[in-house]
Amino acid sequence: MPAHRPVPVPQPTHLSWRPGHFTLDGTTTVRSAPGARPALDLLRTLLAPATGLPLPPSPEGQLVLALDPQLRGLGEEGYGLTVGPDALLLRAAHLTGLLRGVQTVRQLLPVQALSDRPQSGTPWELPCVEITDVPQSAWRGFMLDVARHFQPAGVLRRYVDLLALHKMNVLHLHLTDDQGWRMPVDAYPRLTEVGGRRAESMVGPAGAARGAADLAFDGVPRQGAYTRAELTDLVTYAAARGVTVVPEIEMPGHVRAALAAYPELGNTPGRQLGVWTRWGVCDTVLGVGDPVLDFCRTVLDEVLDVFPSPHVHLGGDECPTTEWATSPAARARAAAEGLPDTGALREWFLGRIGAHLIERGRTPTAWAETGEGLPPEFTVMTWRDPEHTRIALKRGHAVVSCHHRAAYLDYPQSHAPSEPPGQPGAVVDLRSVHAHEAGYGPYTAESTDGSGGTKHSGSPDGSDCPGTPDPPRQLLGLQAQLWTEFAPTADHVDYLAFPRLCALADRAWHGAAPWPGVHARLRAHAARLAALGLRHGPLDDPYSPAP
Secondary structure (H helix, E strand, O other): OOOOOOOOOOOOOEEEEEEEEEEEOOOOOEEEOOOOHHHHHHHHHHHHHHHOOOOOEOOOOOEEEEEOOOOHHHOOOOEEEEEOOOOEEEEEOOHHHHHHHHHHHHHHOOHHHHOOOOOOOOOEEEEEEEEEEOOOOOEEEEEEEOOOOOOOHHHHHHHHHHHHHOOOOEEEEEOEEOOEEOOOOOOOOHHHHOOOEEOOOEEOOOOOOOOHHHOEEOOOOEEOOOOHHHHHHHHHHHHOOOOEEEEEEEEOOOOHHHHHHOHHHOOOOOOOOOOOOOOOOOOOOOOOOHHHHHHHHHHHHHHHHHOOOOEEEEEOOOOOOHHHHHOHHHHHHHHHOOOOOHHHHHHHHHHHHHHHHHHOOOEEEEEEOOOOOOOOOOEEEEOOOHHHHHHHHHOOOEEEEOOHHHHEOOOOOOOOOOOOOOOOOOOOOHHHHHOOOOOOOHHHHHHEOOOOOEOOOOOOOOOOOOOOOOOOOEEEEEEEEEOOOOOOOHHHHHHHHOOHHHHHHHHHHHOOOOHHHHHHHHHHHHHHHHHOOOOOOOOOOOOOOOO
16 A cells, blocks of 8 residues: 555545645645534644644634535535645535544654654655545444443543544443443432442453453452543543533442442442442342432432543343342332343343433433333343344344454454453454444344445444435344453453454444455554554464465
């Protein structure tokens, strides 16, 4: 791939090279149409650290950003970019499209433009090109588990920038779990005061991937929680880059940290618990009395105040029912609600809390295998098997595909002996991630435009896209997950996330493409990752078994 023709990642829908180049220098001025100013501000903010260019405004500016509502075929996130020898024109129907185009401009420049430090002696040249670019999937997400290992707010802001660079539009924060509660709640301060601190963390020995039973205590306390101001600022920062932050508050299982703070929310009166110091699925769950439901509603109301996201994630899966089976109060609740047994309380619980979110104009979202038992208003994230995506769609759910064999980035990414510990299971390598089939297989043919790709707008809920299939059969898109049992530091997170997140971004935005070309683009993209200072995983696995 010629150095003067850098192909962005994700690959644009249509790209045609033209002779020549356009140079940004101290004399370059900019012009923005009404409504385009936020995109221009973002462009200046992103280019200033490396280039030092002021890019002042001028009625005769050579760099033009324009909004044109008549460009309806571009949807909310699509854009058109024309680079000629004397001018650059970026157009879109919506501001979000301009924000996506700004990221393409960054990637067309020399890789030094991505640095956060001044770069001298680099000519800031863009190749002449015509690009028309529209995403395949509306939801292109990344979930980061900050409950098991807390990551400071600065790390989250950095990931917003990395997602935006790759045209991903959802940062899903897994804020609570058995091992930690990171979301501040004014009405329940002990959630972070007690639930935000774990007595000691677990590490596995270096070398091969280890299972939960093999982990050993390292004796190091783990703690951390966000302030409301940090999360509010994160939401604002992300919105300016076209990224929606989706909060996840687990219930009715995965709540050991909450029960450590407020034991009365559980099923055993008088029991005192600590924040869980193991991995896996804890069998302590929320009770089902009215005070517990009130607690959940109060917590979620504060979550809604911080996060304007249309979707609010309730977790919802891996909820053992053994405590309910032995609880007189739970058995009485099941009988009063006409349920067949206490095992049905999970769906009942989520239905009640989901209705609270719907009343407030939000969409409840949950992990699910097939969506069975959940009201159709729930958006479900299917993760165990691609077939479950088809079943959930048939049940009437909007679906985000999170297939673990293609999108769980806590699995090892190579067969190399030096590969760090990860979740036990098969390797999820770069090619596996890009081969994610959900949304592109024959079972969702009714959701496609006839060319094998889903037709969605750029909004995460897909509501304003004329090409999206009418509810109740909506495949919103794809999401990668990084559970952090094996990733205690930001450096670990980087290594596991990249370059696999680049591959998923390419698949979700551009769709299927022959692997050799994709791999070549990802290899060239490694120079950009280096300019960003990312320690990333391998682009090749020489130890991979022969196909």
